[in-house]
Amino acid sequence: MDDEGNWRLDDIGALDLSRIEWTVNKALEYGLYTILDLHGAPGSQNGAHHSGRQNGTLLYSTPLYQNQLVEFWETLAMRFKDNAAVAGYDLLNEPSETFPGGMGSEVVSLYDRLYHAIRAIDPDHIIIMEAIWWWNTLPNPQEKNWENVVYSLHYYQWQNNEDFMVMKNSVDGWIQDAQKWGSNYNVPHFIGEFTMFRNAESWNYGLQQFTETGSHWATWSYKVLGRNNWGMYNTPEQNGNVVNIETDDLNTIKYKWSQWNTAEYFSPNSTVINAMQKATLARNLKRPTQAFTAKSEKKAELKI
Numbered sequence: 001m002d003d004e005g006n007w008r009l010d011d012i013g014a015l016d017l018s019r020i021e022w023t024v025n026k027a028l029e030y031g032l033y034t035i036l037d038l039h040g041a042p043g044s045q046n047g048a049h050h051s052g053r054q055n056g057t058l059l060y061s062t063p064l065y066q067n068q069l070v071e072f073w074e075t076l077a078m079r080f081k082d083n084a085a086v087a088g089y090d091l092l093n094e095p096s097e098t099f100p101g102g103m104g105s106e107v108v109s110l111y112d113r114l115y116h117a118i119r120a121i122d123p124d125h126i127i128i129m130e131a132i133w134w135w136n137t138l139p140n141p142q143e144k145n146w147e148n149v150v151y152s153l154h155y156y157q158w159q160n161n162e163d164f165m166v167m168k169n170s171v172d173g174w175i176q177d178a179q180k181w182g183s184n185y186n187v188p189h190f191i192g193e194f195t196m197f198r199n200a201e202s203w204n205y206g207l208q209q210f211t212e213t214g215s216h217w218a219t220w221s222y223k224v225l226g227r228n229n230w231g232m233y234n235t236p237e238q239n240g241n242v243v244n245i246e247t248d249d250l251n252t253i254k255y256k257w258s259q260w261n262t263a264e265y266f267s268p269n270s271t272v273i274n275a276m277q278k279a280t281l282a283r284n285l286k287r288p289t290q291a292f293t294a295k296s297e298k299k300a301e302l303k304i
Contacts (some may be wrong), residue, residue, distance in 0.1 A: 037090035046099035081122035089127030135181035195230035207279035
């Protein structure tokens with residue numbers, strides 16, 4: 001959308017998804033799955049800066065924004081319903097009417113509306129719903145007639161997180177909850193965000209436990225500026241190519257961003273990378289690109 005809330009349209013008048021499609025296709029070239037995750041909903045789903053709007057959770061009180069949200073996911077489902085490189089749809093990032101408090105019934109109602117809107121178009125792709133912050137904020141999917149869904153949680157222990165025993169107790173508690181509720185709900189568990197901070201022992205233990213207990217996880221994030229507690233590659237400081245969004249033109253922005261190459265400015269974070277390799281037994285987890293071309297095989301694989 002532009003700053004006035006109008007959809008950006010392509011040459012034929014449809015919602016312009018060219019950047020998303022480029023990203024999915026670029027990942028496909030390297031044999032990577034993509035999860036489409038909506039971090040900033042119209043009106044904001046949580047009022048936090050990472051939703052793109054800090055002045056209130058207007059999504060829940062504004063039918064216009066809710067309709068735009070549904071339209072957006074319907075458009076994504078229509079465009080990607082036959083794309084086997086897309087692993088699933090993560091409907092909303094950390095949604096809550098009272099953020100950072102836990103989410104309530106209005107979020108669940110939106111999830112239900114989005115689920116049925118997507119399923120009317122795409123019966124196959126996994127739909128991911130985030131529980132903020134506890135399993136019991138989401139219903140038993142059978143009660144809602146939701147199928148092929150995954151429940152996702154984000155795990156952060158902000159206090160005393162350099163202490164291994166503190167982090168171990170947190171990991172053990174997260175896993176116990178996941179096994180309890182996942183079994184009751186018969187729904188898979190996806191850890192979409194987490195960090196074990198700077199303690200290598202915590203990283204090794206956490207990822208091992210996640211993997212061995214059948215929880216699925218993804219690191220957040222791949223490259224990080226100035227934060228060495230979760231990125232696979234880090235850089236300690238800005239280089240000289242910092243974009244000024246008020247004065248730089250498009251070509252200047254493109255040039256500056258092109259200078260942030262991994263090899264020259266970022267260093268491997270051995271703590272995170274080694275823990276990932278240990279947890280996955282150093283397996284090559286890259287899926288052969290040709291596997292994405294077998295649509296029928298992929299659909300069978302995605303069924304849960």
